[in-house]
Amino acid sequence: xxxxxxxxxxxxxxxxxxxxxxxxxxxxxxxxxxxxxxxxxxxxxxxxxxxxxxxxxxxxxxxxxxxxxxxxxxxxxxxxxxxxxxxxxxxxxxxxxxxxxxxxxxxxxxxxxxxxxxxxxxxxxxxxxxxxxxxxxxxxxxxxxxxxxxxxxxxxxxxxxxxxxxxxxxxxxxxxxxxxxxxxxxxxxxxxxxxxxxxxxxxxxxxxxxxxxxxxxxxxxxxxxxxxxxxxxxxxxxxxxxxxxxxxxxxxxxxxxxxxxxxxxxxxxxxxxxxxxxxxxxxxxxxxxxxxxxxxxxxxxxxxxxxxxxxxxxxxxxxxxxxxxxxxxxxxxxxxxxxxxxxxxxxxxx
Amino acid sequence: xxxxxxxxxxxxxxxxxxxxxxxxxxxxxxxxxxxxxxxxxxxxxxxxxxxxxxxxxxxxxxxxxxxxxxxxxxxxxxxxxxxxxxxxxxxxxxxxxxxxxxxxxxxxxxxxxxxxxxxxxxxxxxxxxxxxxxxxxxxxxxxxxxxxxxxxxxxxxxxxxxxxxxxxxxxxxxxxxxxxxxxxxxxxxxxxxxxxxxxxxxxxxxxxxxxxxxxxxxxxxxxxxxxxxxxxxxxxxxxxxxxxxxxxxxxxxxxxxxxxxxxxxxxxxxxxxxxxxxxxxxxxxxxxxxxxxxxxxxxxxxxxxxxxxxxxxxxxxxxxxxxxxxxxxxxxxxxxxxxxxxxxxxxxxxxxx
Amino acid sequence: xxxxxxxxxxxxxxxxxxxxxxxxxxxxxxxxxxxxxxxxxxxxxxxxxxxxxxxxxxxxxxxxxxxxxxxxxxxxxxxxxxxxxxxxxxxxxxxxxxxxxxxxxxxxxxxxxxxxxxxxxxxxxxxxxxxxxxxxxxxxxxxxxxxxxxxxxxxxxxxxxxxxxxxxxxxxxxxxxxxxxxxxxxxxxxxxxxxxxxxxxxxxxxxxxxxxxxxxxxxxxxxxxxxxxxxxxxxxxxxxxxxxxxxxxxxxxxxxxxxxxxxxxxxxxxxxxxxxxxxxxxxxxxxxx
Numbered sequence: 004x005x006x007x008x009x010x011x012x013x014x015x016x017x018x019x020x021x022x023x024x025x026x027x028x029x030x031x032x033x034x035x036x037x038x039x040x041x042x043x044x045x046x047x048x049x050x051x052x053x054x055x056x057x058x059x060x061x062x063x064x065x066x067x068x069x070x071x072x073x074x075x076x077x078x079x080x081x082x083x084x085x086x087x088x089x090x091x092x093x094x095x096x097x098x099x100x101x102x103x104x105x106x107x108x109x110x111x112x113x114x115x116x117x118x119x120x121x122x123x124x125x126x127x128x129x130x131x132x133x134x135x136x137x138x139x140x141x142x143x144x145x146x147x148x149x150x151x152x153x154x155x156x157x158x159x160x161x162x163x164x165x166x167x168x169x170x171x172x173x174x175x176x177x178x179x180x181x182x183x184x185x186x187x188x189x190x191x192x193x194x195x196x197x198x199x200x201x202x203x204x205x206x207x208x209x210x211x212x213x214x215x216x217x218x219x220x221x222x223x224x225x226x227x228x229x230x231x232x233x234x235x236x237x238x239x240x241x242x243x244x245x246x247x248x249x250x251x252x253x254x255x256x257x258x259x260x261x262x263x264x265x266x267x268x269x270x271x272x273x274x275x276x277x278x279x280x281x282x283x284x285x286x287x288x289x290x291x292x293x294x295x296x297x298x299x300x301x302x303x304x305x306x307x308x309x310x311x312x313x314x315x316x317x318x319x320x321x322x323x324x325x326x327x328x329x330x331x332x333x334x335x336x337x338x339x340x341x342x343x344x345x346x347x348x349x350x351x352x353x
Numbered sequence: 354x355x356x357x358x359x360x361x362x363x364x365x366x367x368x369x370x371x372x373x374x375x376x377x378x379x380x381x382x383x384x385x386x387x388x389x390x391x392x393x394x395x396x397x398x399x400x401x402x403x404x405x406x407x408x409x410x411x412x413x414x415x416x417x418x419x420x421x422x423x424x425x426x427x428x429x430x431x432x433x434x435x436x437x438x439x440x441x442x443x444x445x446x447x448x449x450x451x452x453x454x455x456x457x458x459x460x461x462x463x464x465x466x467x468x469x470x471x472x473x474x475x476x477x478x479x480x481x482x483x484x485x486x487x488x489x490x491x492x493x494x495x496x497x498x499x500x501x502x503x504x505x506x507x508x509x510x511x512x513x514x515x516x517x518x519x520x521x522x523x524x525x526x527x528x529x530x531x532x533x534x535x536x537x538x539x540x541x542x543x544x545x546x547x548x549x550x551x552x553x554x555x556x557x558x559x560x561x562x563x564x565x566x567x568x569x570x571x572x573x574x575x576x577x578x579x580x581x582x583x584x585x586x587x588x589x590x591x592x593x594x595x596x597x598x599x600x601x602x603x604x605x606x607x608x609x610x611x612x613x614x615x616x617x618x619x620x621x622x623x624x625x626x627x628x629x630x631x632x633x634x635x636x637x638x639x640x641x642x643x644x645x646x647x648x649x650x651x652x653x654x655x656x657x658x659x660x661x662x663x664x665x666x667x668x669x670x671x672x673x674x675x676x677x678x679x680x681x682x683x684x685x686x687x688x689x690x691x692x693x694x695x696x697x698x699x700x701x702x703x704x705x706x
Numbered sequence: 707x708x709x710x711x712x713x714x715x716x717x718x719x720x721x722x723x724x725x726x727x728x729x730x731x732x733x734x735x736x737x738x739x740x741x742x743x744x745x746x747x748x749x750x751x752x753x754x755x756x757x758x759x760x761x762x763x764x765x766x767x768x769x770x771x772x773x774x775x776x777x778x779x780x781x782x783x784x785x786x787x788x789x790x791x792x793x794x795x796x797x798x799x800x801x802x803x804x805x806x807x808x809x810x811x812x813x814x815x816x817x818x819x820x821x822x823x824x825x826x827x828x829x830x831x832x833x834x835x836x837x838x839x840x841x842x843x844x845x846x847x848x849x850x851x852x853x854x855x856x857x858x859x860x861x862x863x864x865x866x867x868x869x870x871x872x873x874x875x876x877x878x879x880x881x882x883x884x885x886x887x888x889x890x891x892x893x894x895x896x897x898x899x900x901x902x903x904x905x906x907x908x909x910x911x912x913x914x915x916x917x918x919x920x921x922x923x924x925x926x927x928x929x930x931x932x933x934x935x936x937x938x939x940x941x942x943x944x945x946x947x948x949x950x951x952x953x954x955x956x957x958x959x960x961x962x963x964x965x966x967x968x969x970x971x972x973x974x975x976x977x978x979x980x981x982x983x984x985x986x987x988x989x990x991x992x993x994x995x
């Protein structure tokens with residue numbers, strides 16, 4: 004188990020700046036989610052941590068040890084690829100035991116066998132040890148990938164969107180399992196995903212990246228309630244946050260840099276719904292569409308050519324064309340400078 | 354067909370269409386098929402099948418180039434299996450076979466190793482790789498007869514090879530005196546000279562085959578192996594070679610078949626000499642025709658060779674077949690095909706339909 | 707770590723250069739020999755690495771361009787223009803024959819499973835027999851029907867011998883083509899033949915060209931068949947080269963080298979053109995890059 008520190012980590016592919024001076028410090032035993040859209044640099048960062056790519060500049064530390072000259076095999080890292088990369092010509096047992104078989108000195112056959120059995124039990128492959136790996140279902144391949152990396156007891160575990168190929172039910176199951184195992188062992192894990200629901204649900208810390216740059220590094224709740232810039236605010240949240248120009252809405256708003264304008268943001272679930280004429284309403288908007296999701300509805304409204312989403316309850320479902328009063332509680336308002344897109348403190352933030 | 358409508362589309366593997374079947378019709382297809390292969394069949398019949406029959410016929414006679422009746426009357430000199438006994442007990446015949454085996458094993462083995470090494474050397478991209486690779490492919494494109502001639506010049510006792518060796522070993526290192534190896538004139542060495550010529554010419558083929566195999570290897574699996582601690586030799590032993598097995602087998606089999614028939618370079622280098630030293634089986638047969646004019650005997654000997662080669666062929670066909678099937682095997686177990694189920698599950702689903 | 711990889715790179719370059727020299731040297735030797743005057747061919751006790759008095763005489767001799775007043779015997783004995791032309795004719799005709807029979811058969815096998823499952827492998831087995839083995843009866847037969855030392859004789863034999871390659875190569879190309887292409891043409895009203903010529907064939911043009919060139923190279927390079935089945939009238943270039951070697955005139959390295967170079971030029975050029983398909987051809991279509 005080890006802590007990881009990325010120090011101004013940069014990777015330039017001669018024209019494409021994939022990772023741009025990323026600074027992150029991950030404590031031992033943390034579950035870190037690397038979150039961001041495709042192409043944001045998260046996979047490249049992982050590859051550098053694993054040793055498959057060398058940084059253009061900057062350094063990676065495991066504990067106190069700089070790692071950029073250490074070859075992948077000697078870093079004690081486990082890495083589960085998105086497509087698993089199972090050794091298809093081997094059996095399940097041979098896949099699992101691979102990390103031990105290539106070790107110097109090579110452990111005895113009994114040691115290897117008992118380790119393989121142990122890991123197979125943990126991931127749930129006990130009955131399939133002799134099956135050829137190419138004949139497995141996708142779910143089982145996933146387990147092999149995990150077990151194969153686990154058996155060598157790495158200090159750090161990297162996973163690159165490991166569950167994206169699984170069906171929904173199994174994905175939810177594996178997420179819970181993984182989190183459980185990680186918590187039990189206290190394994191430092193870095194988990195790449197573009198699914199912010201996954202990140203929010205599993206991570207102790209989230210590092211949000213976009214276009215190679217680190218946007219914010221904080222625990223999930225802070226990312227959600229106090230996004231450091233407009234990108235993070237818009238990226239995180241199952242129903243997307245609402246952005247409106249602050250000056251058009253009757254709320255107290257701060258000023259931006261050099262007295263410039265700011266954008267106001269409020270999450271759909273914080274918007275209160277009242278009668279159109281009510282005094283509490285901050286603005287009045289018209290309903291365009293109602294999406295029933297089961298326990299809640301997503302209500303799409305338009306106001307002055309701006310689209311707004313709010314969350315409603317099925318019991319009080321409005322109809323299309325209705326006017327509704329929207330209440331923006333001041334304490335849930337977020338503000339972002341229009342020039343820098345950074346968060347600006349509003350007058351009411353705690 | 355109707356029952357499939359009940360099953361959600363994802364769970365049923367797409368129907369595999371048998372090769373040779375088509376939605377558009379039945380019996381005329383067999384007719385067309387036959388029509389299409391008729392020209393080829395005729396060609397083979399007249400130029401391979403019929404000659405084979407003639408060869409068998411003649412092998413039972415004492416027919417030679419000087420026999421004064423035409424070949425179809427060869428029965429007049431019927432001698433049953435005398436030719437066969439003679440060949441089978443002939444020292445000349447068996448040593449020719451033995452020499453051919455030595456050349457084949459040596460040539461294929463060294464071509465394999467060298468080709469593999471070259472493939473690894475060229476695996477990683479470097480700037481002039483395309484152009485440099487052409488240099489390495491050139492020997493393969495040289496007409497074998499010309500290759501024989503080139504090495505005839507080079508292997509001369511007073512030729513450039515000995516001159517170069519003398520330069521390094523004598524002049525530069527002072528280890529030995531001037532080198533005067535009789536590459537072609539020394540009966541003990543000549544056969545290896547023939548082997549060397551073949552290695553020069555055909556290593557590029559192995560190189561090409563192995564390079565295309567290496568390039569196609571799944572990089573992800575190799576990366577994963579690296580991360581798990583596997584160095585180059587581990588990767589080679591557990592991943593690279595097993596994954597390349599079909600390609601390696603095909604390359605070995607094909608080269609073995611071709612080397613066994615070696616004639617052109619052997620003939621131009623030494624004409625089978627000195628004496629018998631480089632008389633491979635093809636040279637032996639040719640000499641029987643061209644120097645002894647013993648068509649009957651040569652036919653018998655040739656038929657024995659055909660039998661030997663056929664035995665090898667039958668045992669060798671299987672890996673080639675298997676290699677082709679393996680691609681089919683991988684296809685039907687691949688994920689897209691089974692929709693995420695394992696093969697057993699998919700078959701179970703389909704059999705319920 | 708970085709020092710380690712520079713060492714590896716250096717080792718790689720060295721190995722490639724050394725092996726490259728080994729591969730190139732024989733060709734280098736022949737090329738330089740072709741430009742050497744007689745005095746430099748094989749002087750006693752010396753080896754001439756680079757022609758000191760380069761000359762085109764060898765080429766002139768080989769191409770019959772010499773206007774030196776040499777002996778009648780010697781002039782005619784190194785003029786290779788006829789054999790070279792014969793090589794073209796023989797290889798060309800054989801290639802066409804193999805192509806016609808082979809493309810049809812390959813289509814039949816790939817599309818209609820003609821000949822059953824074993825046919826492809828039976829054709830492969832043919833390839834395994836030493837040509838010298840069937841040369842004997844062929845010699846007898848061709849002589850009997852007066853096709854000995856004729857182009858038709860050569861065309862038939864070359865065609866039969868390279869037929870297998872055409873079948874294997876074209877079969878793999880036809881297999882890569884989706885069957886819908888032919889079927890669509892039939893639905894549009896073509897007959898099977900029409901579908902073949904108008905829809906399927908144009909789509910394998912590249913493979914067809916590569917196969918044709920590949921087979922031409924094979925036929926061009928043939929030695930033993932021509933050796934046995936021809937004498938003066940249809941001698942091909944490799945056989946002529948061989949005869950120069952045993953000529954009583956001694957070791958005429960120069961003209962032989964010139965002829966050798968001329969001989970290998972067509973396959974070299976064609977081979978480079980079909981580089982992509984070489985592996986497929988030489989492994990009977992089993993390995994496709």
